[in-house]
Amino acid sequence: MATVDDCRQALYDLAARLDADADARGRLDLDRTLACRVTDLGAAFHGRITGGRLVDITDGDDPKAKIALVTTSEHLLALVAGELDVTRAITARQISIKANPFDLLKLRKLL
Template sequence: MASEEQCEKALHVLADQLAASDSGRSAGFDRTLSCTLPDLGLVFGGRLVSGRLVDIERTDSSAAQIRLTMSSDDLLALVDGELKMASAWATGRVKVQAGVRDLLRLRSIF
């Protein structure tokens, strides 16, 4: 099980990766996002602004337009490239709760 500090750092690395990979296809995609890590009992929140993840902080609420749920180890594996988002979602290791349009837009970001 990863620590809170490792998970927060991983989310910031993810934010950097998203910013570096953005080729303009996510312009105007602005949503609130939460990442729940049940094994640690933690929730991190932030905002996707034109495909960039900003304002990442620990929060008490998972209420967001896009809600991700995964284990702390899966978060680290996703960021390290050891786990692909599509296969993690398909196998239930990552749960995504979002509207249909948001899910389609997320595919182009992750």
């Protein structure tokens, strides 16, 4: 099992990857709040997707977030590392993403 610090670092790594990828920023034209809930650790993080970037990542849940990712620590790390396909993970119920359908389609491009 991964730690809370590992999960936090994975989200920071994802944010850095998006910052460096101009193509991803162009494909991800959302402005939404995001919550990431890590079920096996009882931890949560939240931030904002804006201008194709993931910003303002901080500890704690945001119950009003427009997009919510719910998963375990190991699946979060695998997803961010590109080792877990988001579509297969959703189908296998390894992750759950609560978002409107249009946002979900855009998020597939991110992960």
